[in-house]
Structure formats: structure tokens, C-alpha cells
Amino acid sequence: MYSKLKKRQPHSAAWRVSLWATLAFTLGASLVFADLHRFVAKDIQRRSDAWLSGEVQVLSDVAERTPKDRLYRRVVGEVAELASNEVPNRTGDEHEENDAVFFLQADPTGPAKLWVGAGNGKANLEAIRASHATPDVPFHLKVKGFPIPFRVVALQIDDGSYVYLGLSERDELRVLRNLRLRFLSVALWIILLEFSLVFYTTRRMLGHVRRISQVASQIGESDLSQRVPSTPRNDEIGQLAVTLNRMLDRIENSVRQLHTITDSLAHDLRSPLTAIRGKLELSLSTKRQESAESDWKPMIVSAIDELDRLTDILNTSLDLAEARADALRLRRSEIDLDELIRLMMDLYAPSMSERGLNMRLRSSRALMVSADAALLHRVVANLLDNELKHVPAGCTVTICLQAENGSAKLTVEDDGPGFEEELSQELFARRTKGKASTGHGLGLAFVEAVVHAHGGSVSACNRREGGACLTITLPLSPATQQAAAPEVNSGAIA
Amino acid sequence: MKLLLVEDELEIQDFLKPSLADAGYEVDVANDGQAAEKLASAHVYDALIVDLGLPDQDGIDLILRLRKIGVASPVLILSARRSVDDRVAGLELGGDDYLTKPFALAELLARLRNLLKRNIAVSAGPTMLRVGDLELDLLRRRASRAGDLLNLSPQEFGLLEYLCRHAGRVVTRSMLLAEVWGMRIQPDTNVVDVHIYRLRGKVDSEGRVPLIKTLRGVGYVLETQEAATA
Numbered sequence: 001m002y003s004k005l006k007k008r009q010p011h012s013a014a015w016r017v018s019l020w021a022t023l024a025f026t027l028g029a030s031l032v033f034a035d036l037h038r039f040v041a042k043d044i045q046r047r048s049d050a051w052l053s054g055e056v057q058v059l060s061d062v063a064e065r066t067p068k069d070r071l072y073r074r075v076v077g078e079v080a081e082l083a084s085n086e087v088p089n090r091t092g093d094e095h096e097e098n099d100a101v102f103f104l105q106a107d108p109t110g111p112a113k114l115w116v117g118a119g120n121g122k123a124n125l126e127a128i129r130a131s132h133a134t135p136d137v138p139f140h141l142k143v144k145g146f147p148i149p150f151r152v153v154a155l156q157i158d159d160g161s162y163v164y165l166g167l168s169e170r171d172e173l174r175v176l177r178n179l180r181l182r183f184l185s186v187a188l189w190i191i192l193l194e195f196s197l198v199f200y201t202t203r204r205m206l207g208h209v210r211r212i213s214q215v216a217s218q219i220g221e222s223d224l225s226q227r228v229p230s231t232p233r234n235d236e237i238g239q240l241a242v243t244l245n246r247m248l249d250r251i252e253n254s255v256r257q258l259h260t261i262t263d264s265l266a267h268d269l270r271s272p273l274t275a276i277r278g279k280l281e282l283s284l285s286t287k288r289q290e291s292a293e294s295d296w297k298p299m300i301v302s303a304i305d306e307l308d309r310l311t312d313i314l315n316t317s318l319d320l321a322e323a324r325a326d327a328l329r330l331r332r333s334e335i336d337l338d339e340l341i342r343l344m345m346d347l348y349a350p351s352m353s354e355r356g357l358n359m360r361l362r363s364s365r366a367l368m369v370s371a372d373a374a375l376l377h378r379v380v381a382n383l384l385d386n387e388l389k390h391v392p393a394g395c396t397v398t399i400c401l402q403a404e405n406g407s408a409k410l411t412v413e414d415d416g417p418g419f420e421e422e423l424s425q426e427l428f429a430r431r432t433k434g435k436a437s438t439g440h441g442l443g444l445a446f447v448e449a450v451v452h453a454h455g456g457s458v459s460a461c462n463r464r465e466g467g468a469c470l471t472i473t474l475p476l477s478p479a480t481q482q483a484a485a486p487e488v489n490s491g492a493i494a
Numbered sequence: 495m496k497l498l499l500v501e502d503e504l505e506i507q508d509f510l511k512p513s514l515a516d517a518g519y520e521v522d523v524a525n526d527g528q529a530a531e532k533l534a535s536a537h538v539y540d541a542l543i544v545d546l547g548l549p550d551q552d553g554i555d556l557i558l559r560l561r562k563i564g565v566a567s568p569v570l571i572l573s574a575r576r577s578v579d580d581r582v583a584g585l586e587l588g589g590d591d592y593l594t595k596p597f598a599l600a601e602l603l604a605r606l607r608n609l610l611k612r613n614i615a616v617s618a619g620p621t622m623l624r625v626g627d628l629e630l631d632l633l634r635r636r637a638s639r640a641g642d643l644l645n646l647s648p649q650e651f652g653l654l655e656y657l658c659r660h661a662g663r664v665v666t667r668s669m670l671l672a673e674v675w676g677m678r679i680q681p682d683t684n685v686v687d688v689h690i691y692r693l694r695g696k697v698d699s700e701g702r703v704p705l706i707k708t709l710r711g712v713g714y715v716l717e718t719q720e721a722a723t724a
Contacts, residue, residue: 307596311596312682343677347671347675350688350692351683377677377679378678378680381677
């Protein structure tokens with residue numbers, strides 16, 4: 001089934017496309033040729049009609065002027081013979097007997113007075129009388145015994161009889177037949193060429209598609225790192241490959257995040273679970289059971305604490321995984337960062353002063369960003385939690401908020417010991433934490449993921465004068481970008 | 495007090511039923527939505543505890559259907575989903591409550607008490623709140639205890655106001671963060687506790703009966719004076 005699909009589908013599409021294209025081409029070419037054919041036929045007839053009219057005039061003059069004696073038949077006959085040698089559209093003279101032209105003089109009734117042409121002219125006269133044509137207008141005449149019709153013009157002369165000059169349409173028909181034959185042979189080649197050209201290009205194009213679908217069908221069976229082949233051209237198929245590859249990038253990222261989260265969750269949960277199990281087992285042991293309640297109760301309490309921590313790790317890990325896999329549902333609204341920071345500082349001020357830390361804010365004016373308020377609250381809370389946990393008493397935490405190149409730049413810096421040297425490379429990676437840290441090491445990773453989801457960036461460094469410095473930039477809302485340049489005024493909260 | 499517990503997981507049933515019985519409630523258990531509907535239409539319950547992940551239907555649909563057939567008792571929703579989805583948020587407004595698994599038993603009991611007590615008012619007049627000898631003047635943003643003016647910051651006043659409005663009921667840290675500061679965060683430091691310690695230092699100063707109690711692993715409760723002295 002699979003191989004059949006793989007083999008048949010693209011081919012049949014190429015056949016189909018080529019057949020339709022050829023059909024359309026043939027139809028178009030035939031229409032054009034039919035028009036051309038009609039035009040040529042008309043033109044040839046116009047020319048032979050002009051010749052007929054001229055010659056019949058000459059012949060009728062001769063017939064009028066020549067005395068009706070014994071010589072009359074010879075004179076007029078020779079003039080008619082002569083004229084027949086100058087017929088238009090003549091291509092070759094393969095017929096010895098001149099049957100292309102006839103001359104006939106006859107009264108409205110009775111036998112022919114004069115006949116020049118092939119045969120005895122009786123059939124011609126009968127056909128002319130049967131056709132009731134008006135004089136002086138060329139008309140079409142089919143004569144019994146002649147496979148090819150004549151073009152005939154009639155003129156009445158002084159003695160009341162009519163002269164008829166007929167020209168066989170043989171040469172005219174031959175020209176047209178040649179034209180058709182030539183068109184057919186040339187068109188056949190052109191159509192063949194067109195068909196093979198369309199077939200070749202379509203197959204080549206569909207070949208790209210087939211290769212893309214082949215690779216795509218392998219992806220996921222073995223691994224997600226494969227990418228569909230891309231063409232150097234920037235056409236629809238090239239774009240299809242690029243789009244597919246971008247989609248694969250996103251899927252691979254999501255799956256990798258999922259793997260990371262399951263791996264690290266298993267790792268993270270193992271030791272707290274072991275601890276809980278151990279503590280509960282210990283409290284069950286007979287030796288302890290006999291002892292006082294105050295002996296085993298703290299163990300159960302600490303097991304419960306451990307479980308709370310476990311729940312916390314689980315929730316934060318899932319949040320982080322969501323954020324990293326671009327699955328965060330951002331509920332954006334217009335938020336004043338300045339107001340948000342002041343609110344957070346109000347919340348953290350008592351804890352900071354309890355820990356012996358000073359907290360200062362340098363912010364000049366309202367800075368509007370379009371962001372998810374709940375997530376931004378958590379980002380700032382994570383940063384301040386970090387300071388609370390890692391900066392020793394007596395230090396100062398300075399928070400700076402300013403507009404820079406269309407972004408809001410939030411800096412949290414302290415004059416503490418700074419980041420440990422070996423951590424600074426992977427500060428935002430999951431599970432990175434200082435040796436003395438009691439946290440779960442997910443805080444800054446979450447900060448980074450959320451800020452990225454908002455289109456911002458995060459960076460961290462140690463200040464030259466000592467202490468850590470963490471910088472977040474978030475794109476400003478258009479409204480703030482147009483606002484006037486900031487005036488600096490700084491406030492301090494201790 | 496009679497409760498209906500709608501929960502299909504036996505492990506949860508096994509510890510919830512005796513704990514609720516210990517706390518003095520009479521408990522009926524339904525294993526699925528159908529049984530719950532039958533029980534709820536036959537008996538009158540003071541409150542319902544409903545797990546969202548039932549084997550035969552979604553818990554929210556069950557609650558909506560119970561409401562339709564006239565069951566007006568408050569509902570405590572249990573869920574393993576982390577984020578509160580919009581439909582649950584809508585129910586919360588209707589006077590019901592929401593608890594995510596895993597939960598502390600103490601918190602479940604506290605919230606249950608809150609649900610059952612919801613209609614007991616503690617305010618005295620539209621601009622004054624009174625809990626025992628604690629008085630809050632909401633217009634002038636001033637608080638006093640036994641006639642002595644308390645020197646509170648605006649933030650501390652807001653915190654105390656929230657505790658007073660929920661006097662006798664347990665409030666958790668996340669409730670305080672959401673209602674007083676307006677943010678849904680879970681700081682892994684004790685920022686809320688420090689605020690409470692400071693407030694307690696002013697409200698329950700030396701020689702006074704302590705009003706603000708800490709419930710380990712759950713949150714805080716502002717006791718009415720009678721309960722506090724008891």
C-alpha cells in the first residue's frame with residue numbers, strides 16, 4: 001500500500017497535468033489555425049474572383065467585337081485559352097489538358113453557342129441553368145462529372161447571350177490542403193514537445209514533493225532531527241520545505257522539552273520521595289512507636305513539608321515546561337511596569353528589611369508594556385525572591401527601570417558576592433543553583449522562558465564593582481514609545 | 495451537618511470520609527455522577543464536595559445539572575488540573591470554592607467551614623467593621639483595639655480589613671496575595687508571613703489576647719475574641 005502510493009501518486013499527477021496542458025494547448029492552436037485558414041481561403045477566393053471578373057470583361061468585349069463569322073469561334077476560343085494560362089494560384093502544370101478553366105457562351109435557352117474547355121460543356125450549361133445565378137456576381141458551381149467545383153462569373157453581352165467564365169477551385173483547394181497538412185505536421189511536433197516539456201517539469205517538481213514526503217514519513221519513526229530537503233529556488237515548493245522544517249523545529253523543541261521535563265521530574269521527585277518514605281517508615285518502627293508522641297510527630301510533620309515542596313517543584317516544573325514549549329497562553333493587557341514594580345516592592349519591603357537588606361528604586365516614569373500581568377508578577381517575584389535568598393544582610397538591592405531603544409529595561413542589581421563563577425555560563429538553565437541554595441533551581445529558568453515568550457531578553461552578569469546584575473528587556477507598547485523623552489527622578493525605598 | 499462526597503478514587507474516599515466524620519460531619523459518598531444525582535435529589539445536603547474527574551461525566555456538568563434540578567447547597571470542587579479553567583472560575587463567583595490536588599486536609603476542612611459559614615456577617619454598619627474589641631473605620635482608614643488607635647500602614651490596614659471580613663475563617667497565603675495585593679504568585683520566600691508578623695506585632699501587642707492565629711501549612715485565621723479566649 002505504502003510503496004504503491006509512493007510510486008503511483010506523483011506520476012499520475014504529472015500525467016494528468018501534462019494531458020490537461022496538452023489538451024488546452026491543442027485546443028488553442030486549433031482555434032488560431034481555424035481562423036487563419038478561414039482568412040487564407042477568403043483571400044484566395046477574393047483574388048480568383050477579381051481575376052474572373054477582369055477576364056470575363058475582356059472576353060465579353062472580344063465576343064462583342066468579333067464578327068460572328070467562321071473565325072469567331074477560333075478568335076474567342078484562343079483568347080479564352082490564352083486567359084486560362086494566367087489563372088491565379090497556379091502551382092504546377094502537371095495536367096496537359098487544361099481543365100482548370102472553361103468558357104461558355106449561350107443564350108438563356110437552347111444549346112451553347114461557344115464552348116472552350118474540357119469535355120463538351122453540356123453538363124456545365126445544365127448546372128449553370130439550374131443554379132439561377134445573378135449575372136456579374138461570382139458564384140459556386142458544382143458540375144456533374146467534375147469532382148472539383150468551379151467558380152463561375154456570368155456577363156450578358158449585346159446580342160442578348162451570356163458569356164460564362166469558370167475557374168476550377170482545384171488550385172485553391174490544393175493550397176488550403178497543403179496549409180492544413182503543414183499545420184498538422186508542425187503542430188504534432190510542437191504538441192509532442194510541449195507535452196514532454198510539461199511532463200518533465202511537473203515530474204521534476206513533484207519529485208521534490210515526493211522527496212519531502214519520503215523524508216517526512218521517516219521523521220518520527222526514527223528521530224525528529226531529520227529535515228526535509230530544501231530547494232535553492234524560492235518558489236512554492238521551496239517555501240513548503242522551509243515551512244515544514246520550521247514546523248519540525250517547533251515540534252522537536254516541544255518534544256525535547258517534554259523529554260527534559262520527564263527526565264528531570266523523575267530525578268527531582270526521587271529524593272524527596274525517598275526522604276518521605278524513610279521518615280514515615282522510621283515513625284512506624286516499633287522502637288519509635290513505644291516512645292513519646294513528641295518523638296515521631298516531627299518526622300511526620302517534616303514528611304508533610306517535604307510533600308509540599310514536592311508539589312511546588314511539580315507545579316513550577318510544569319509551568320516552566322509550558323513556557324519553554326511555547327505553550328503559555330498569554331493574556332496580554334496594557335501594564336505600567338513602574339506601577340507593577342512599586343507594588344511588588346511594597347510586598348517585599350518588610351521581608352527585605354527583616355533580612356537587613358536595603359531596597360532602592362530608580363524609575364523615572366510610567367512605562368507601558370503589553371504583557372500578561374500574572375506572569376510578570378511571578379517574574380518580578382522570582383527576581384526578588386532570589387535577592388532575598390542569596391544576598392547577605394547589609395547589602396543594597398537596586399531596581400532600575402528605564403526606556404531604551406523601544407524597550408523597557410529592568411535591572412535588578414546588588415552589592416553582594418555576585419554569582420558563583422562556574423554558574424554564570426548557565427544561569428538560566430534548569431536546575432542551576434548555587435551550592436548554598438535551597439531553592440529548586442527553576443526560578444531564573446522560568447523568568448527567562450516567560451520573558452522570551454513576551455519577545456524580550458534576559459541577561460545576567462557580575463558587576464565590576466562587585467555584586468550581581470540581572471537585566472530584563474521587554475518591548476514597549478507603541479503608546480509609550482511615542483511619549484516624550486524621560487526626565488530622571490529617583491526615589492528610594494528602604 | 496450532612497455532606498455529599500462525589501469522588502471515584504478509593505484512596506481519596508478512604509481518608510476523606512473518616513476525616514470528615516471526625517470533624518463532625520455526616521457523609522454520603524457517591525462514586526459517579528449518576529449516583530450523585532440520585533442521592534442529591536433524594537436528600538438535602540449542607541454542602542457538596544465534587545471531584546471534577548468523574549468516570550461517567552465531567553464534574554462541572556454534574557454541578558450545573560444539580561443546580562438545574564434545584565440543589566442550591568454550596569459546592570467545594572476538587573480537581574487535579576493545575577490551572578483554574580474559565581468554567582470553574584464562573585462557578586467560584588456563584589459562591590462555590592475550588593481546591594487543587596494535592597491539598598492539605600486542614601485546608602479542605604477550613605474551606606468547607608468557610609462555605610458553610612459564608613452567610614454569617616461580622617460587619618457592624620456600612621463603614622465600620624468590628625471583631626471583638628477590634629474596630630476598623632473604613633472611611634478614615636483607621637483601626638483601633640479596645641479604644642487604642644493602632645498605627646498601621648495603608649497596606650497593613652488592607653490586610654487587617656481582609657482578615658476581619660473573613661473573621662473566623664481560614665485565609666491562605668495565596669488568598670491574601672490575590673485579594674490584598676491583586677497578584678497570583680507563589681513566592682518561595684515568606685513575604686506574606688513577614689507582613690502578618692508585623693501586623694500581629696501591632697494588633698496583638700503585649701498583654702492583649704492574640705487574635706491572628708497561624709494554621710500550619712494552611713494560612714491564617716482572625717479569631718473572634720470569644721473563640722480566642724476559649
